[in-house]
Amino acid sequence: MIRFLNFPGNLGHLKCIILFHAFILLCSYTVKAQTTHRLTGTVIDSLKDVVSGADVFIIADKDTLSSITNTHGRFIFSGFKADRISLLVMSVGFKPYTRSFQYKEGQQNMDLDMIVLDLESNLLDEVVINGRDKPIKFKKDTIEYNASFYQVSENDRVEDLLRQLPGIEVDEHGNTTTMGKPLQKLRVNGEDFFTSNVKDFISQLPASVIDKVEIINDFGDEANFTGMKTGEPQKMLNLVTKAGQNRGTFGNALLSGGTNKRYGLQGNGNLWEGSQQIGFSSSSNNTNNEAGVNTAVAAGVNYRDKLSTGVTASAGYNYTYNKNLSQQLNSTETVTTEGTIKNDSKSAAKSADNNHNINFNIQSIANKSYFQASLGGSLAIKNRDGDIFSKQTGLILQDLQSASGSNTKTPNLNGNFVWARSMEKPGRSMSAGVVVSSGINQVSDDLRNKISYYDKHTSQLVKDSLVNRFVDTENRTNMVTADFRYSEPLKSRSDSSVKRNIDFSYFFSLSKTRNSLYTKVDNSTGRTSVVDSLSSIYSSSFMFQRFAISYRYQAERLNYSLGVTAQPSLLTGQYAGNEDRISHFELNLSPIVNLSYNLSNWDNVAFVYTGSSTAPDFYQLQPVPNISNLQNVIIGNPNLKSSFTHSGNLSYQHTDEQNGSTLQLALNGSVVEDQVVSNVVLIKDTLNSLKQETHYANANGAYLIGSMYSYSLPFSKNKFNAELRGTFDYINMISYANNDLNQNRNINFSQTLKLRMNQRRLTLSTSATYTYSSNRYSIELLKLRNIETWQFNWSGRAFLNKNFSLNADVSKRINSGYSLTVANPLLINLSLEKILFKNRQGTVSLQAYDLLNQGNNLVRSISDNSITDSRYNQITRYFLVSFNYRLQNFGHKKTR
Structure with a gap:
């Protein structure tokens, strides 16, 4: 059953269409002109805001053509011959707009003045229509x-x-x-x-x-x-x-405090007058329950407005401060051809991040041209101090005690310019764009380490080694990209609404990086001196081009592009002390496929293929040892080539018109050529013990096959909904271990059943999720590393009366397969909320989090030939009292 108000913008639309067609049939006449025409226009409301999604119809002789306004309120018709045209524009909540006009002799194109829709003011009684x-x-x-x-x-x-x-x-x-x-x-x-x-x-x-x-x-x-x-x-x-x-004032003010020194302050306000938008926000809280104990402060201001018809300008500034105190347990297992290395570590760290972001933007959208220019900048300042104790067993017996301090400063600046234009000939267009960016990443590390070596046969301590280093790193990156596109329409039948184009495009990208690394130690005089063997200056550049030509077909239901791209790339590098200049040229050919087919208004199938090149990161190219982690020193490879990724995605979506059920399916895959992978090798030190070094190489064989689905079924007039969804991924990850190729065949599977009840006074949701992950290394075939997790969730909201509501959130997690000892937590969160004031915009609430104090943070990460299980400290059980006042006033009249 559909409910809506009895006014012409809704119920009257059907009458409007019938009368409109009847009028055209009575007034139609035979058209003899053979000139094909093009009609364009923009639909706005009485407050000069664009109306997107409006239905537009034209009657041209005996043909009825339809279109929908895009996000800028624009519509286009082309390829019809009739000189006399009748136009109908309709959108829910607005009065229908009708107009008739005639092309002059020899006139081919007509761009209408702004079409203004008036709000439907006849908001009378509510009408109920079965449907x-x-x-x-x-x-x-x-x-x-x-x-x-x-x-x-x-x-x-x-x-x-x-x-x-x-x-x-x-x-x-x-x-x-x-x-x-x-x-x-x-x-x-x-x-x-x-x-x-x-x-x-x-x-x-x-x-x-x-x-x-x-x-x-x-x-x-x-x-x-x-x-x-x-x-x-x-x-x-x-x-x-x-x-x-599409206008209003909204925001809220929040004040909260609780046990365990938890607090929250928040205030934001937004003035929205269609195209004019003014907003500010500020907050300070320490209630984030993610890893560690967090304190967050944020503030920002944003402004957007129309300078004139079609021209919009915006500016914004945002600041964030994040402080984190964390304690972490890690269990890492690394497989090699000679055996397994187990690394158990404990760490404590505190960090403070300050981030500033500012941006300016101007955009102009006219009937035949588009222009956009922006300028942005950011500054990030990070400070971190930490202590780590790690114990290596298995193939290597070592203990590492490390204290470190790090200061990072990262300023960035970027600019963007885009221009596009539609030509006189319908369908002909061109565009060009340029992006320029420049950034610096400066890092100063103070590393203090103590390594204890043990005899692998007796496990007795052999030697202690103290290693202190000061490492200064500066990475400067400058980048420019440019693109040009041109589209030429192909001739179509005069009575066809199908559009065909040949598209040409060119893309150019050039990035230059200069990386300096200086490692210093304290000398006998108490001053620091540079260690030449651990210092270097390295520069690299990556030039990438893409030439593309494609055929584009556009119809009411079927849209596709087919073509081919040629993508040459050149990676060069040079470092101080070596006169040889490294140069690698690659040429990749790949197809262009982009298809979307609407079988009906409730069925769609789509396929997209992309191919892209990626340059190695500077630390992967840097040939000088990075000693930030003495148990795994990193040495880059300046001879690396760029990688190329082929990706494809196929999706199908369906809605059943009878029962409202929905089905969404997706299949995706990717293959990487010349992927940059790590090569972890074991080398002997002066004590005839072993240590790890990470190098980099190019390799083939990495691919991914993934799928996902979602099926949703509403019933009992949508008061209940059942959803079944799941994913399955098969990933072949590659790396090297002691120069031998290692394949990690990773299987991820998840399945979720979710039930939801939506009632006016009661909302309930429950779900059960099973996840399975398996990792199998080719260099160690007999040992599987699998984890399984069951997650059960239940949440509900009950309105006890007009002003009181009770909320509950309960979850139970069952884990198996982790290296760390883990609990199977039962988390219970409850809150009681009361609505305040006559306008009902204020609330006071009492919230209880993790009543049983069983929360824990457990994460598994996979990197090349290593698997790491991590657990962080958290404050999960606390009680909070909050007062919140929401400001919201929508639909008021514009005052300026």
Whole structure:
């Protein structure tokens, strides 16, 4: 059953279409002109904000053509012959717009004046119509969720709405992913929104103002303007608000305090007047339950506004400070051809990070041109002090005590310029862009080490060795990239809405790196002196080009690009003391494949292939030993070549029109040529003992095959929802151990069953997840390293009455296969919340975290021929009292 208001913007749309077609049939006449025409226009509302997703129809002679406005409110029709045209534009919440006009003799193109839609003011009684909601639709590069299909409570934020959408995951920290990929950009009604920070704003915006949620495969503004889409798209979240809700004032103030010296302060405010956006934020808290004990401070201000029609400018500044006190246990197992090395370590560290970011941006979008320029800068200052004690057993018997201090300073500056233009000939366009960046990374390390050597037969102490070093490293990187694209339309049938283009593109990238490394020791006079054998100056450059030609086909349901690229690259390097200049040239050919096919409004299949080159990092090229870790000294290889990665992704998405169920499937794979891998070798020291050294080499054989699926089934009028999702990955990782090729065949499998109940006064969610990970090394075939985890979660929210609500979150984790001794924690979090004030915008809450005090942080990481299990200290049990006041006022009239 669908509920909506009785006004022409909704129920009247069907009448509008019928009357519109009847009028055209009565007024139509035979058209004799043979000139093909092109029609373009932009749709805005009465407040001059663009209207995206509006339905646009034209009647040209006996043909009816349809289109949808893009994120900039633009629509395009081409290839029709009729001189007399009738236009209809409709969007939910606005009055329908109709117009008829005629082309002059010989006129081919017509660009309409701004089409202004007026808000529908006839908001009368509510009408109930029996029918089926359409929860999801597929539109080319976009998945569109109908927000009205999902249950939204009074104080829900957008993140609460996203948690109900099939195929979308929002974790406890607000990080959002879809089909395994993070949502990296946020827009509202097709326009950039404040800082575009997805995590921040989905926790601030009320879900009640949202009409639709769109997940877009975004190829960038330049590609959206020209239609030439290449490379791997980012996932973008676009929120479409209800009519008249594209402005407002929102924010909140939070004050909290509790046991274990926990506290939180937060204040943010945002003024949103369509295109004008002013926001500020500030916070200070130590309630982050991730690794270690954390204190975080943040502040920022952002401004965005239209300077004139189509021209938008923005600026922002953000500051963050993070302090971390951590204690860590590590258990690392390294396999070699000669045996296994076990390393158990304990560490304590404190760190403080200061980060400044500033940006300026200006963007102009006109009927036939696009321009964007930006300037940004950042400064990161990091200080770290730590102590480590590690014990090596197995093939090597050593103890290492290390105390270190590190200071890092990283200033960066970048600029970006993009220009694009549509030509007079319909479909012909060109664009160009330049990006320039410059950065410095300066690190000063004070390393104080004591190594104890043991006899491998008797385990008796043989010798202690004290090694103190001061290491200064400076890495300077300058980079420039440029690209040019040109698209030429191919002739189509005059009565066809199909578009065909030949696209040409060129991309150029040049990066230059200069790395200096100076290692110093205290001499007999009490001064420091440079150790030449552990110091060097190394410079490298990487030049990459991509020439591409492709054929692009665009129709109502089928869109694809097919072509080929040639990608030459040149990696050069030189270091002081060696007159030989290293030079490696590579030429890679790869196809262009980008396909999207909508079988219907509820079925879509898509495939994307990408090929890309990657240069080695400077530390992998640096030929001088890095002694930061004396138990594993790193020595780069200046003869490395660049690697090339082939990646492909196939996806299928389906919504059942009858029961609202959704199915999403994805299959992805990648193969890497000349991958840069480590080569961990064992060498003898002066005591005839062994120590590790890490070198680098190029190797082939790395690949990945992955799959994932999600099936969601709503029932009982969407009051209940069941979802089954899972992943399976097979990864062949390669490395060298003592110059022998080692393959790590890694299998990852996960399966989740989730049930959710959405009622007005009660929301419940429960899930069970099983994960399995297996690692098998080719150089040690008989020993498997498998971990299995069962995770059970239950959460609920109950409204006890109009003003009180009770929240509960319970999870149980069962672990097996880790090297460290681990618990199977049962975590229980409870909170009681009371709504305050007549406007119901204030809340006071009592929160209890980890009532049984069983929280622990356990992580497994895999690197080449080593597996590391880590556990960190945490403060997980504490009680917190919080007062929160939310400011939200949406839909008010514009005052300026």
